[in-house]
Amino acid sequence: MDTQFQELDSLQRTLNHAIDTFRKELIAANLPALSSQATEPHPLDDNNYLAPTRLYEARRLAIASIVQLKNLLQYPFEKASEDAYAVYDRACVDVMISTGLADCLGKAPDRKKGLHVDDLQKELDMDGRKLTIVLRYLCTQGWVRETQEGVFALNRIGNELLEGSLGRGRLGSPYVPELAGTLVKWLQHPEWKYSDSVLHTPVQIVHKTDLSCFDWVKTRPDLFPYLSEAMRAAGNAYIRGLLTDYPWGSLEGQTIVDCGGGTGAMSIALAKTFPSLRFIIQDLPETLTLAKAQPQCRKGDDYHYLFRHVLHDWPDDDATKILTRTAEAAGPKSKIFIMETVSIPGIIDTSEASGGDDAALNALNALNNVTYEPVSPPPFIPANLGAASKHREGLVIQLLSLFNAQGRTLADWKRLAESSGLKLVKVYSMRADMSVIECALPAQKTCEVC
Ligand SMILES: C[S@@+](CC[C@H](N)C(=O)[O-])C[C@H]1O[C@@H](n2cnc3c(N)ncnc32)[C@H](O)[C@@H]1O
Structure with missing residues (x-):
């Protein structure tokens, strides 16, 4: 070469x-x-x-x-210019969803040809001149194409913006642009810049509240449907990889406690595929702060414990408390499954x-x-495949903004397991945006129950 x-x-x-x-x-x-x-x-x-x-x-x-x-x-100045305007990437996608523009294009009589902005103006009661500029910008992102001057059609990937799609659910996570907008201020906040408290995050700045994100959300039941859709989307987008790339079948007849299981999406999918597995879904009608976290009441070898997208919400001290309670309850044969992203440095x-x-x-x-x-x-x-892991790192930065949560590398997960009285047994990579980090009690720990 x-x-x-x-x-x-x-x-x-x-x-x-x-x-x-x-x-x-x-x-x-x-x-x-x-x-x-x-x-x-x-x-x-x-x-x-x-x-x-x-x-x-x-x-x-x-x-x-x-x-x-x-x-x-790329000419570096053009890259800088793209980032100068990147905020409009999201804003224009929001226009597509919130004004009904995407659904309108999705219902065009001839979807391949699309609709003229004059028709969109009539249908949506929005200025066609302004919509043209928004739609031309969206063409540069691939969501739509201009089939003739002033006529726009939804591209295949645009289906992800239509009502009921997982992508739309993901994009519906509330206040993300506002939280991102305070990043500069938050990272330099005189009192909070070195804090890892859930009470010192962009959430308190944006919403002018003393409450943690979880507690603040309880005051806004109008947001629940959007949050639950965003959670459903994050959990279900790669469901087939999650079901296939760990040998769940090897647990035949055994019981998994789905801790912080939400509406039980993971357990339900597993139960449908592996009918001999049994599940107990634990969550709280209202989310507790970790200080109030209860000891695990399902104890001993009869149980395995699953945490999917739970520990990523918590800084290390709190995550250690959660896993320590689990280690206290687990038996020597119990497995602890942590389903989360393992961040890979971009070397x-x-x-x-x-x-x-x-x-x-x-x-x-x-x-x-x-x-x-x-x-x-x-x-x-890059070792993390660079742009191919942008969506994973995007979730990590969003969780940092919401909870002061931490992106964890393999070494971080190992340290977290060990500081909670567990050992990391194996990491299973998955055709998904998360891995199964399998943990267990170290050999010398005796079960307090059995
Ligand atoms: C991001 S959701 C993940 C839900 C589910 N595991 C999934 O993957 O679809 C985090 C879940 O943790 C729950 N949670 C937070 N704090 C908790 C606590 N102290 N005790 C039990 N569940 C808690 C929340 O109510 C929420 O359902």
């Missing part, structure tokens, strides 16, 4: 290989080609479809290399020692469909 263009060549090779693999896998899985202009979602868009491992990884690698290439090639390996492009691309070819293992990134691709 010409070393002068090493980075460009390596990224191009990764992208080509990832796209070739993606195409082959689509054919092997008997799936249709992707089209941005299709009106119906592609089978890959369905949260109930689980992509074969090679297809899943090829897609992530392609996205990672496309954005690395963009960063390499880029450019050394020859990594085996170069070939090692990673061969690893992609060698993936089987029995066990899911993420491939190690090729040179010039």
